Amino acid sequence: MSSPEVPTRGPARPLPYVISGILLVIAIVLPLMVPIYARSEPALGGIPFFYWYQMLWVLIDSALLWICYALIVREDRRRRAAVRRPEVDE
Template sequence: MSNAPQATRAVVTPLRVAIALCLAAPFVALLRVGSYARKDPALAGVPFFYWYQMLWVLVSAVLTMTAYRLWQRDRRTAGASPVSGTSRAAGTSSAATAEDGGAAK
C-alpha cells in the first residue's frame, strides 16, 4: 500500500460559484468595450468612457473583498484554516491567544 497522499477533487458549491462570479464580473463588464465607448452621458464633464472604467475600479475592489470573505467562510466550513490550509483538528495554531499573553507560538 502506498503512503502517498490521495488527490482530492474540488467540489463545486454554490458558495464557490458566487466567488467565481464576483471575480469574473469585472472582466466581463470591461471586455465589451463597444458597450461603453462613448462620450455621453458625461459626469461632471468627464466622458462616460472614463468614469465607467473608474467606477469599475471601485466595484472590482468591493467584489474582490467579497470573494475573499466568501472564500474564508468556505474554508471554515470545510474545517481548514483559511491561512495555512491545515486542519483545526491537528491542534497547530500560530494565532496569539490570551492564555499565552498574546505571544504567537
C-alpha cells in the first residue's frame, strides 16, 4: 500500500527527458517546413519528391518516437528501482 508520504519513484534525471523533447521537436517541426521539400525533383520510382519525402518522415518519426519511448521507460524503471532498493546506512 502506498501513502502520500511514501514516494513511488526516485529523483528524475533530466537528460532522458531533454533528449526525448528534442527528438519530438525534430519529428514535429521538420515535416512542417514545407518550403524545404515543396518540389517534384528528384523523383523516386516515379513518385515526386514532395510525396516520398513525407512518407519517409512517417518512418523516421516512428523510429524517433520509439527511441523517446525507450528512453522514458528506462528512466521510469530506474526511478522505481531507486525507491525499492533498501537503503544501507550502516
